Amino acid sequence: MNVNAEEKKNNHTSPATAYLNRDLSWIEFNRRVLAEAQDPENPLMERAKFLAIVSSNLDEFISVRVAGIQDQIRAGYTKKDFTGYTPSGLYKRLIKRVTKIIADQYRTFKDISRSLHKEGIVFVDYKDLTHAQEQSIEQYYRDIIYPVLTPMAVDQSRPFPLVHSQFIYLAVVLTRKNSQEEEPYFAILQIPSNLPRCIPLPHRSNSKKRQFVFIEDVIRQHIQTLFSGYDPVAVSEFRLTRNSDLTIDEEGAEDLLEEIEKELRKRRRGVPARLEVQKGIHPYALEQLQAEFELEDFVFEIEGPLDLSFLRGFAGSVKGFSYLHHAPIEPLYPAEFEENEDFFEVLGERDVLVYHPYESFDAMTDFIIQASEDEQVMAIKMTLYRVSGKSPLITALANAAESGKQVTVVVELKARFDEERNIAWARKLEQSGCHVVYGLVGLKTHAKVTLIVRQEGPELRRYVHVGTGNYNDSTAKAYTDLSLFTANHEIGLDASELFNQMTGYSANYNWNSFIVAPTNMSLSLQKLILREAEHAAAGRPARIIAKMNSLSNQEVIDNLYSAAQAGVSIDLIVRGVCCLRPGIEGLSERITVRSIVDRFLEHSRIYYFENGGKPEVYLSSADWMTRNLTRRIELMCPVKDSNIRKQIVKILDLSLMDNVKSSFLQPNGYYERADDKKAPFRSQFAAMNVTRWKGGRALPSPTKHS
Known part of the structure; x- marks a missing residue:
């Protein structure tokens, strides 16, 4: 998505192109998480954990955001959002972006798997098991796996069973033994989620090497034990993601707890939003799945194990490889x-x-x-x-x-x-x-x-x-x-x-210190931002530093644009979604947006206003998103103590100094890693030395990132 030629020519931005789309911005955030999985400077097991986060992030994004867009398309909704996208236009772009990130995700998995193999942690194909390993796994299958399996046939008398969201299943195509029938039989089988995804293989006591086989491979190898009298033609994995958003009638509900419990049961039958299938799936099996789930376009063929979120638990379960992890930190008691x-x-x-x-x-x-x-x-x-x-x-x-x-x-x-x-x-x-x-x-x-x-x-x-x-x-x-x-x-x-x-019941209240959503937060933010603009116009010190998870509210963005045009210097530290487009001449060239993705999830919401040399600092539960400002009870609390204000400013300074894990948002909506000639400074590593940022002491010295 490049800034178009007309925009460059006129050096201004139309209302639609002044903003970045929320969902496309989220894809870029998940790509920054993927970059951590790809970074060879990160310990290998930490890279595996980041890859797991990419997978679970994508699951939630599809089950909520993509599923919502699909609902709009089915309802015939064609109105453009404030970023200039119709639901159908956005959906087409999301298909391309998601397809690309999945391909990159599995290339990264292969790379991590090869590196793990070199360290002695091996995912073994079933066909490569030694005789002793095969005997051990066969016993494990008979004693542990087989008793909990439930094959489910699909035919005229047995309709398609309920397929749960985000569980792995096997699609099995069969023919009857010694039969001339042309139409194959079809069945599905849920992979037990309460058994280990990766089964450890026996190893010599004096060997550091650890080998694992996937449970779905074991079941596939023994599939004939479940269908006597039939010949398995093909066995392939699939995984369905359903719409997981809840529709709750709070006003009509006599008991909110019971209403939510009822909706949670409905979630199991949410409208299908995505189908993942094993690459090379049998055409008949794919035909049956697509017909049942009524999915045509959000179907992905995966070359590798489905659902890489298993890597998070796996990385923590393999003992004896502590050097492949970050060194643990022991949080200090205040x-x-x-x-x-x-x-x-x-x-x-x-x-x-x-x-x-x-x-x-x-x-x-x-x-x-x-x-x-x-x-x-x-x-x-x-x-x-x-x-x-x-x-x-x-x-x-x-x-x-x-x-x-x-x-x-x-x-x-x-x-x-x-x-x-x-x-x-x-x-x-x-x-x-x-x-x-x-x-x-x-x-x-x-x-x-x-x-x-x-x-x-x-x-x-x-x-x-x-x-x-x-x-x-x-x-x-x-x-x-x-x-x-x-x-x-x-x-x-x-x-x-x-x-x-x-x-209880309480009338409007004149808050002494709190700024509360949805009561007065939106208006208060507008006043705080525009006050900085007034300071700038009068030649007084004017600056905004805002650290949050997401920025997507159009009104707040417009106010930031106005303040920037008035001369306010604005530094935004936004971990995830950002709909503001920085660096546009005449609009936002005084605004920088950076995202830090590192070992810990950046989650704090901190808002700093220079206020003409009398700085105000707020801690908040709220991001600058429409839902936070209008549909949630949120809080911004001013920091009254001057020493604590200084401590918080130092924390913000650490983020602004980061040139290792910071990525800067460009006008075209993509991010670029910080690239300067200064000594490497990694804000989270610096912050680990807690005792140095407290008590008015100097900032931690730059910390080498490797």
Whole structure:
């Protein structure tokens, strides 16, 4: 997608070409993830993990975004979006882009497989097994695999069975033994997902070499054991992806939890969106699958194992190859709370910033545990969006409720693909005596905030935690996020009001410090951006640094364009989707957009406004997307403490200094790696030295990337 000649000639951008398309931009993000899988500087098993992420990212993209576009096409929707694409026009481009990235993905898999082979980690073809290995696998098949297999024939009396989304199946074409019938028989077989995808082969105790065979290859080799009296003509893998978006009638639902459970059952039968088949699949099998799923164009022949997301678990399961991974880091416990374990005493004196994953999420868990055990704590209120499978926070909240404290938890049941887990947590919390609220009708609760109310003498004091990421101890080890602990009075008042609005009826409120979506965030962002433009016009210092996951709201983009034209310098650090087109003369030449994809997922939302020399810094749960500003409860919290503001600016500076893992968005919508002559500087490696960015000390020195 090159900038067209007319655009170059006129040095201006039409309304449509002023923006990049959200879905095409997402493809480019996944390509940056793929680049990490291709980077020989990354440890080999880390490359395998990145390749797994590419696969799982693509699954979600197709099951939600592509499936939604397919729905629009079926409905006859032809209106262009603000980036100038009709659904059908965008769909054609997505087919090309997805086809290309899948081809690159499997070329990368072959490259990684060859490199693993050199290290002694081998994916073995069944035909190459030694006699001893074959005997071992045959016994494993008889004892473990065969008992859980269920062949499902497809004929006049047995209709096509339900094919679950994103599971691997075998399509089996058969003929009856000693029969002259011309029409073949057809059956399908689900590969058990609760057995290892890669089965380890026996090895000598003194050998470092590790060999594996895919479970689908084992089943294919033994397929005749399932169809006695028939001859298998062809056996091929296939995998279906269905539309996974939920359609929930919140206003008409008497019980939101039950309504979501009902929709989750429907998800299993979502409209087919993509079919992946093994390269060389038998034509009759492909004909049967396409007829059943009514898919013509989003069908991909795959040369290699379907669903490479297995590589994430595989990379962590192979023992004895630690040198193929990043050296582990041990998150430091925040020094402020290590010196004094009484959170309330510390926060009574100062605010505390915690930088994950370099500093431990255990501080958040300990904060809630201490509150649950403190006799002076009267109430605990918390939002939960995505929680880990064995969250210690749930236990602490339950214990607090059982001890007689007022515990209120706003659980977002509609967090996509975490609905079932959140339903389970909601029920456990309710059983423990917590007040569980499912949020407001029509809005997802995405804000990450905790309020603790404590009796201190004759007064009640509020302690607040605000985060940029979820209350999830697992992702806190892999995502970069910021946590702010504070006892600031104004922030405490706003936190109380925010929970009142989420749990009860509350009129419009004049926020002291918070900026809240959908109430006032959109308008506040407009004012903050245009204020910078006014400062620039008056010759005062004017700059915006915004770090987020995605930028796709047209109004925000237009405001940024206006500010840039007024002279504001704007640095955007956008990990994923970005619909703003930088570097257009007369429109956005003062705007840079960079994306950092590295060992940890960049997840923090940080917004900095120079404000004429009186900088303001905000931590937020919200990206600058339409859904965040209009359809979610989101929060922007100002950082009041000047020392913490300096710490956050240093974190932003680290990102702006990165010249190893940064890619810069070009006007044509593609990204180019940073290319300068300075010493290599990798922001995440620099940030690992937590003690140096705290306490007003100097920035970490540039860290060699290799």
